[in-house]
Amino acid sequence: MTTSNVVPMKVADWPSIDHQLWARATVSASRLDEPGWASSWRPSTIVVAEQGYGSWLAWLDENEILDRSVRPAVRVAAERVDAFAKRLSGHVAGNTVSIAIAGLHRTLRAMEETTNFRWLDHLARHYANNAPSVRNKAARVIPSADLYQYGQELMDQAAKRVDAPVHGALQYRNGLIISFLAAHPIRRGNLSNLVLGQTIVRRGSRYRFSFEPSATKSRRVLEQTLIEDLTERFDVYLATVRPRLRDRAIGPDSRSLWIGMDGTTLDAGGLYAVIQLWTGRRYARALYPHLFRDCASTSVAIEDPEHIGIAKSVLGHTTLATSQKHYNMANGLSASRRFGASIAALKRRLANDDIDS
Numbered sequence: 001m002t003t004s005n006v007v008p009m010k011v012a013d014w015p016s017i018d019h020q021l022w023a024r025a026t027v028s029a030s031r032l033d034e035p036g037w038a039s040s041w042r043p044s045t046i047v048v049a050e051q052g053y054g055s056w057l058a059w060l061d062e063n064e065i066l067d068r069s070v071r072p073a074v075r076v077a078a079e080r081v082d083a084f085a086k087r088l089s090g091h092v093a094g095n096t097v098s099i100a101i102a103g104l105h106r107t108l109r110a111m112e113e114t115t116n117f118r119w120l121d122h123l124a125r126h127y128a129n130n131a132p133s134v135r136n137k138a139a140r141v142i143p144s145a146d147l148y149q150y151g152q153e154l155m156d157q158a159a160k161r162v163d164a165p166v167h168g169a170l171q172y173r174n175g176l177i178i179s180f181l182a183a184h185p186i187r188r189g190n191l192s193n194l195v196l197g198q199t200i201v202r203r204g205s206r207y208r209f210s211f212e213p214s215a216t217k218s219r220r221v222l223e224q225t226l227i228e229d230l231t232e233r234f235d236v237y238l239a240t241v242r243p244r245l246r247d248r249a250i251g252p253d254s255r256s257l258w259i260g261m262d263g264t265t266l267d268a269g270g271l272y273a274v275i276q277l278w279t280g281r282r283y284a285r286a287l288y289p290h291l292f293r294d295c296a297s298t299s300v301a302i303e304d305p306e307h308i309g310i311a312k313s314v315l316g317h318t319t320l321a322t323s324q325k326h327y328n329m330a331n332g333l334s335a336s337r338r339f340g341a342s343i344a345a346l347k348r349r350l351a352n353d354d355i356d357s
Contacts, residue, residue, distance in 0.1 A: 154171055
Protein backbone atom coordinates (compact mmCIF):
# COMPACT_ATOMS: atom_id res chain seq x y z
CA MET A 1 0.00 0.00 0.00
CA THR A 2 1.45 3.34 -1.03
CA THR A 3 -0.27 6.48 0.16
CA SER A 4 -0.61 9.35 -2.28
CA ASN A 5 2.77 10.41 -3.66
CA VAL A 6 4.46 9.85 -0.29
CA VAL A 7 7.03 7.14 -0.94
CA PRO A 8 7.22 4.91 2.17
CA MET A 9 10.54 4.93 3.99
CA LYS A 10 12.17 1.50 3.87
CA VAL A 11 12.44 -0.33 7.18
CA ALA A 12 16.22 -0.31 6.90
CA ASP A 13 16.11 3.50 6.83
CA TRP A 14 13.84 3.91 9.86
CA PRO A 15 15.31 5.61 12.93
CA SER A 16 17.28 3.04 14.91
CA ILE A 17 14.89 3.09 17.86
CA ASP A 18 11.91 2.46 15.57
CA HIS A 19 13.81 -0.32 13.85
CA GLN A 20 14.60 -1.99 17.17
CA LEU A 21 11.06 -1.67 18.52
CA TRP A 22 9.58 -3.09 15.32
CA ALA A 23 11.99 -6.01 15.34
CA ARG A 24 10.93 -6.71 18.92
CA ALA A 25 7.22 -6.40 18.03
CA THR A 26 7.48 -8.96 15.24
CA VAL A 27 9.69 -11.53 16.98
CA SER A 28 8.25 -14.99 17.49
CA ALA A 29 8.13 -16.71 20.87
CA SER A 30 11.17 -18.67 22.04
CA ARG A 31 12.26 -20.43 25.21
CA LEU A 32 13.63 -17.19 26.58
CA ASP A 33 11.51 -14.49 25.00
CA GLU A 34 7.82 -13.66 24.95
CA PRO A 35 6.30 -13.16 21.50
CA GLY A 36 6.01 -9.61 20.21
CA TRP A 37 2.66 -7.91 19.77
CA ALA A 38 2.77 -8.39 16.01
CA SER A 39 4.20 -11.91 16.06
CA SER A 40 0.88 -13.47 15.05
CA TRP A 41 0.24 -11.09 12.17
CA ARG A 42 0.17 -12.53 8.68
CA PRO A 43 3.11 -11.58 6.42
CA SER A 44 0.80 -9.49 4.24
CA THR A 45 -0.42 -7.57 7.31
CA ILE A 46 3.15 -6.85 8.35
CA VAL A 47 3.99 -5.58 4.88
CA VAL A 48 0.98 -3.23 4.91
CA ALA A 49 1.94 -2.02 8.40
CA GLU A 50 5.52 -1.34 7.34
CA GLN A 51 4.42 0.59 4.29
CA GLY A 52 1.85 2.61 6.23
CA TYR A 53 4.26 3.47 9.04
CA GLY A 54 6.99 4.08 6.46
CA SER A 55 4.72 6.65 4.78
CA TRP A 56 4.24 8.41 8.11
CA LEU A 57 8.02 8.57 8.68
CA ALA A 58 8.58 9.74 5.10
CA TRP A 59 6.05 12.53 5.57
CA LEU A 60 7.74 13.63 8.80
CA ASP A 61 11.14 13.60 7.09
CA GLU A 62 9.80 15.49 4.07
CA ASN A 63 8.54 18.24 6.40
CA GLU A 64 11.83 18.25 8.32
CA ILE A 65 10.20 17.29 11.61
CA LEU A 66 11.50 13.73 11.94
CA ASP A 67 13.41 13.57 15.22
CA ARG A 68 15.36 10.31 15.09
CA SER A 69 16.41 10.53 18.72
CA VAL A 70 12.95 10.10 20.30
CA ARG A 71 10.56 7.19 20.61
CA PRO A 72 7.71 6.79 18.08
CA ALA A 73 5.08 7.87 20.62
CA VAL A 74 6.71 11.25 21.10
CA ARG A 75 6.36 12.13 17.41
CA VAL A 76 2.63 11.38 17.26
CA ALA A 77 1.05 14.73 18.01
CA ALA A 78 -2.58 15.19 17.00
CA GLU A 79 -1.91 18.18 14.77
CA ARG A 80 0.82 16.30 12.92
CA VAL A 81 -1.32 13.25 12.24
CA ASP A 82 -4.17 15.49 11.11
CA ALA A 83 -1.84 17.28 8.68
CA PHE A 84 -0.56 13.92 7.42
CA ALA A 85 -4.15 12.75 6.89
CA LYS A 86 -5.11 15.94 5.05
CA ARG A 87 -2.12 15.49 2.74
CA LEU A 88 -3.36 12.01 1.86
CA SER A 89 -7.02 13.00 1.52
CA GLY A 90 -6.19 15.25 -1.40
CA HIS A 91 -5.01 12.28 -3.44
CA VAL A 92 -6.70 9.07 -2.30
CA ALA A 93 -10.14 7.84 -1.22
CA GLY A 94 -11.43 8.58 2.26
CA ASN A 95 -11.36 4.90 3.19
CA THR A 96 -7.70 4.72 2.15
CA VAL A 97 -6.87 7.61 4.48
CA SER A 98 -8.77 5.83 7.24
CA ILE A 99 -6.85 2.61 6.63
CA ALA A 100 -3.54 4.49 6.70
CA ILE A 101 -4.34 6.10 10.06
CA ALA A 102 -5.67 2.85 11.52
CA GLY A 103 -2.49 1.13 10.33
CA LEU A 104 -0.39 3.82 11.99
CA HIS A 105 -2.32 3.22 15.20
CA ARG A 106 -1.83 -0.53 15.05
CA THR A 107 1.89 -0.29 14.32
CA LEU A 108 2.45 2.20 17.14
CA ARG A 109 0.64 0.00 19.65
CA ALA A 110 2.72 -2.98 18.55
CA MET A 111 5.97 -1.05 19.01
CA GLU A 112 5.12 0.86 22.20
CA GLU A 113 2.98 -1.96 23.67
CA THR A 114 1.40 -0.03 26.50
CA THR A 115 0.87 3.43 25.01
CA ASN A 116 -2.76 4.24 24.25
CA PHE A 117 -3.42 5.88 20.89
CA ARG A 118 -7.17 5.36 20.85
CA TRP A 119 -7.75 8.88 19.53
CA LEU A 120 -6.23 7.74 16.24
CA ASP A 121 -9.18 5.40 15.75
CA HIS A 122 -11.56 8.32 16.13
CA LEU A 123 -9.61 10.24 13.49
CA ALA A 124 -9.65 7.20 11.19
CA ARG A 125 -13.44 6.95 11.51
CA HIS A 126 -13.78 10.65 10.76
CA TYR A 127 -11.99 10.29 7.44
CA ALA A 128 -13.86 7.10 6.60
CA ASN A 129 -17.17 8.91 7.09
CA ASN A 130 -16.37 12.36 5.76
CA ALA A 131 -13.43 12.44 3.38
CA PRO A 132 -14.53 12.58 -0.27
CA SER A 133 -13.85 9.56 -2.41
CA VAL A 134 -11.46 10.06 -5.31
CA ARG A 135 -13.02 7.29 -7.40
CA ASN A 136 -16.70 6.53 -7.97
CA LYS A 137 -16.82 2.77 -7.63
CA ALA A 138 -20.52 2.55 -8.43
CA ALA A 139 -19.94 4.03 -11.88
CA ARG A 140 -17.38 1.30 -12.58
CA VAL A 141 -19.49 -1.70 -11.58
CA ILE A 142 -20.09 -4.03 -14.53
CA PRO A 143 -22.54 -6.97 -14.49
CA SER A 144 -20.55 -10.10 -13.65
CA ALA A 145 -22.14 -11.95 -16.57
CA ASP A 146 -20.79 -9.30 -18.96
CA LEU A 147 -17.30 -9.69 -17.53
CA TYR A 148 -17.61 -13.46 -17.73
CA GLN A 149 -18.72 -13.30 -21.37
CA TYR A 150 -15.90 -10.90 -22.24
CA GLY A 151 -13.39 -13.43 -20.95
CA GLN A 152 -15.05 -16.13 -23.08
CA GLU A 153 -14.77 -13.95 -26.17
CA LEU A 154 -11.07 -13.32 -25.56
CA MET A 155 -10.43 -17.05 -25.30
CA ASP A 156 -12.40 -17.78 -28.47
CA GLN A 157 -10.47 -15.13 -30.37
CA ALA A 158 -7.16 -16.43 -29.01
CA ALA A 159 -7.87 -19.93 -30.33
CA LYS A 160 -7.86 -18.49 -33.86
CA ARG A 161 -4.49 -16.74 -33.53
CA VAL A 162 -2.41 -19.52 -35.08
CA ASP A 163 -0.10 -16.91 -36.62
CA ALA A 164 0.95 -15.63 -33.19
CA PRO A 165 1.07 -18.60 -30.81
CA VAL A 166 2.64 -16.77 -27.86
CA HIS A 167 0.39 -13.73 -28.04
CA GLY A 168 -2.55 -16.04 -28.60
CA ALA A 169 -1.57 -17.95 -25.46
CA LEU A 170 -1.36 -14.72 -23.49
CA GLN A 171 -4.77 -13.59 -24.73
CA TYR A 172 -6.28 -16.95 -23.81
CA ARG A 173 -4.77 -16.68 -20.33
CA ASN A 174 -6.07 -13.14 -19.93
CA GLY A 175 -9.57 -14.18 -20.95
CA LEU A 176 -9.49 -17.09 -18.53
CA ILE A 177 -8.38 -14.81 -15.69
CA ILE A 178 -11.27 -12.42 -16.36
CA SER A 179 -13.90 -15.17 -16.65
CA PHE A 180 -12.55 -16.95 -13.58
CA LEU A 181 -12.58 -13.78 -11.49
CA ALA A 182 -16.08 -12.88 -12.67
CA ALA A 183 -17.34 -16.29 -11.52
CA HIS A 184 -15.10 -16.57 -8.44
CA PRO A 185 -14.20 -13.04 -7.25
CA ILE A 186 -11.52 -14.04 -4.77
CA ARG A 187 -8.97 -11.56 -3.48
CA ARG A 188 -5.93 -10.75 -5.58
CA GLY A 189 -3.55 -12.34 -3.09
CA ASN A 190 -5.42 -15.63 -3.34
CA LEU A 191 -5.72 -15.33 -7.12
CA SER A 192 -1.94 -15.01 -7.42
CA ASN A 193 -1.37 -17.94 -5.06
CA LEU A 194 -3.27 -20.58 -7.02
CA VAL A 195 -0.73 -23.39 -7.27
CA LEU A 196 -1.35 -26.59 -9.20
CA GLY A 197 -1.63 -29.64 -6.97
CA GLN A 198 -1.76 -27.49 -3.85
CA THR A 199 -4.37 -24.72 -3.75
CA ILE A 200 -6.07 -25.84 -6.96
CA VAL A 201 -6.60 -29.51 -7.83
CA ARG A 202 -8.74 -31.61 -10.10
CA ARG A 203 -11.08 -34.03 -8.35
CA GLY A 204 -12.91 -36.27 -10.75
CA SER A 205 -14.42 -34.16 -13.50
CA ARG A 206 -14.19 -30.81 -11.66
CA TYR A 207 -11.52 -28.43 -10.42
CA ARG A 208 -11.53 -27.22 -6.82
CA PHE A 209 -9.50 -24.51 -5.17
CA SER A 210 -9.02 -23.93 -1.46
CA PHE A 211 -7.05 -21.80 0.98
CA GLU A 212 -6.29 -22.37 4.63
CA PRO A 213 -7.45 -19.79 7.22
CA SER A 214 -3.95 -18.31 7.44
CA ALA A 215 -4.20 -17.34 3.75
CA THR A 216 -7.60 -15.61 3.88
CA LYS A 217 -8.63 -12.23 5.24
CA SER A 218 -11.59 -13.73 7.11
CA ARG A 219 -9.27 -16.29 8.77
CA ARG A 220 -11.63 -19.05 7.60
CA VAL A 221 -11.15 -21.82 5.06
CA LEU A 222 -12.07 -20.70 1.54
CA GLU A 223 -13.03 -23.62 -0.69
CA GLN A 224 -15.01 -23.55 -3.92
CA THR A 225 -15.63 -25.76 -6.93
CA LEU A 226 -14.85 -24.21 -10.29
CA ILE A 227 -18.07 -23.61 -12.22
CA GLU A 228 -18.61 -26.36 -14.76
CA ASP A 229 -18.61 -23.96 -17.73
CA LEU A 230 -14.92 -23.27 -17.13
CA THR A 231 -13.76 -26.89 -16.82
CA GLU A 232 -13.03 -27.35 -20.50
CA ARG A 233 -11.38 -23.93 -20.66
CA PHE A 234 -9.07 -24.92 -17.82
CA ASP A 235 -8.29 -28.23 -19.54
CA VAL A 236 -7.18 -26.36 -22.66
CA TYR A 237 -5.15 -23.87 -20.64
CA LEU A 238 -3.31 -26.56 -18.70
CA ALA A 239 -2.78 -28.86 -21.69
CA THR A 240 -1.59 -26.35 -24.30
CA VAL A 241 -1.56 -22.68 -23.22
CA ARG A 242 0.37 -22.88 -19.96
CA PRO A 243 3.03 -25.25 -21.41
CA ARG A 244 3.51 -22.87 -24.35
CA LEU A 245 4.25 -20.02 -21.96
CA ARG A 246 6.37 -22.22 -19.70
CA ASP A 247 8.61 -23.10 -22.64
CA ARG A 248 9.92 -19.54 -22.51
CA ALA A 249 11.31 -20.01 -18.99
CA ILE A 250 14.75 -21.30 -18.02
CA GLY A 251 14.30 -22.31 -14.37
CA PRO A 252 12.15 -25.00 -12.76
CA ASP A 253 8.36 -24.88 -12.86
CA SER A 254 6.89 -23.17 -9.80
CA ARG A 255 3.53 -24.86 -10.54
CA SER A 256 1.80 -21.49 -10.29
CA LEU A 257 -1.46 -21.51 -12.22
CA TRP A 258 -0.89 -18.16 -13.89
CA ILE A 259 2.24 -17.82 -16.04
CA GLY A 260 3.70 -14.61 -17.45
CA MET A 261 5.17 -13.88 -20.87
CA ASP A 262 8.66 -14.84 -19.68
CA GLY A 263 7.44 -18.25 -18.54
CA THR A 264 7.63 -17.51 -14.83
CA THR A 265 4.92 -16.87 -12.25
CA LEU A 266 2.52 -14.01 -12.96
CA ASP A 267 2.48 -12.34 -9.55
CA ALA A 268 -0.18 -10.17 -7.92
CA GLY A 269 1.19 -7.01 -9.53
CA GLY A 270 1.19 -8.64 -12.94
CA LEU A 271 -2.40 -9.82 -12.50
CA TYR A 272 -3.45 -6.29 -11.53
CA ALA A 273 -1.84 -4.89 -14.69
CA VAL A 274 -3.37 -7.55 -16.96
CA ILE A 275 -6.89 -7.01 -15.60
CA GLN A 276 -6.66 -3.23 -15.83
CA LEU A 277 -5.26 -3.33 -19.37
CA TRP A 278 -7.79 -5.76 -20.82
CA THR A 279 -10.89 -4.44 -19.09
CA GLY A 280 -9.82 -0.97 -20.19
CA ARG A 281 -9.96 -2.17 -23.78
CA ARG A 282 -13.58 -3.22 -23.37
CA TYR A 283 -15.15 -0.74 -20.95
CA ALA A 284 -15.09 3.03 -20.60
CA ARG A 285 -13.10 2.73 -17.39
CA ALA A 286 -10.70 -0.06 -16.52
CA LEU A 287 -11.47 -2.35 -13.60
CA TYR A 288 -9.03 -3.37 -10.89
CA PRO A 289 -9.24 -6.93 -9.44
CA HIS A 290 -10.98 -6.00 -6.18
CA LEU A 291 -13.78 -4.31 -8.10
CA PHE A 292 -14.87 -7.73 -9.39
CA ARG A 293 -16.11 -8.36 -5.84
CA ASP A 294 -18.34 -5.29 -5.98
CA CYS A 295 -19.59 -6.45 -9.36
CA ALA A 296 -20.52 -9.88 -8.01
CA SER A 297 -22.41 -8.67 -4.95
CA THR A 298 -24.22 -5.92 -6.85
CA SER A 299 -25.11 -8.25 -9.73
CA VAL A 300 -26.81 -10.65 -7.33
CA ALA A 301 -28.57 -7.86 -5.43
CA ILE A 302 -30.10 -6.38 -8.57
CA GLU A 303 -30.61 -9.38 -10.86
CA ASP A 304 -31.27 -12.19 -8.40
CA PRO A 305 -32.13 -10.67 -4.99
CA GLU A 306 -33.79 -13.85 -3.74
CA HIS A 307 -30.35 -15.48 -3.77
CA ILE A 308 -28.44 -12.60 -2.15
CA GLY A 309 -27.25 -15.04 0.51
CA ILE A 310 -24.81 -16.64 -1.93
CA ALA A 311 -22.77 -13.43 -2.01
CA LYS A 312 -21.31 -14.34 1.37
CA SER A 313 -19.97 -17.66 0.09
CA VAL A 314 -18.81 -16.30 -3.25
CA LEU A 315 -16.85 -13.46 -1.60
CA GLY A 316 -15.56 -15.56 1.30
CA HIS A 317 -17.06 -13.26 3.93
CA THR A 318 -17.93 -14.30 7.46
CA THR A 319 -21.40 -12.75 7.30
CA LEU A 320 -23.79 -11.54 4.63
CA ALA A 321 -23.78 -8.13 6.30
CA THR A 322 -20.12 -7.73 5.35
CA SER A 323 -20.92 -8.42 1.70
CA GLN A 324 -23.75 -5.92 1.71
CA LYS A 325 -21.96 -3.22 3.69
CA HIS A 326 -18.76 -3.15 1.69
CA TYR A 327 -19.65 -4.30 -1.80
CA ASN A 328 -23.35 -3.85 -2.61
CA MET A 329 -23.75 -0.79 -4.85
CA ALA A 330 -27.27 -1.70 -5.95
CA ASN A 331 -28.93 1.34 -4.35
CA GLY A 332 -26.68 3.66 -6.28
CA LEU A 333 -27.23 2.12 -9.70
CA SER A 334 -30.13 2.26 -12.09
CA ALA A 335 -32.24 -0.91 -12.03
CA SER A 336 -32.71 -0.50 -15.78
CA ARG A 337 -29.16 -1.62 -16.57
CA ARG A 338 -29.15 -4.79 -18.61
CA PHE A 339 -28.34 -7.87 -16.61
CA GLY A 340 -30.05 -10.58 -18.73
CA ALA A 341 -30.83 -14.12 -17.73
CA SER A 342 -27.17 -15.09 -17.96
CA ILE A 343 -26.15 -13.48 -14.65
CA ALA A 344 -28.95 -15.23 -12.77
CA ALA A 345 -27.94 -18.53 -14.32
CA LEU A 346 -24.31 -17.90 -13.47
CA LYS A 347 -25.08 -17.11 -9.86
CA ARG A 348 -27.39 -20.10 -9.51
CA ARG A 349 -24.52 -22.29 -10.66
CA LEU A 350 -22.29 -20.65 -8.08
CA ALA A 351 -24.93 -21.31 -5.43
CA ASN A 352 -25.13 -24.98 -6.42
CA ASP A 353 -21.36 -25.25 -6.30
CA ASP A 354 -21.33 -23.90 -2.74
CA ILE A 355 -24.01 -26.39 -1.72
CA ASP A 356 -21.96 -29.22 -3.22
CA SER A 357 -18.73 -28.11 -1.57
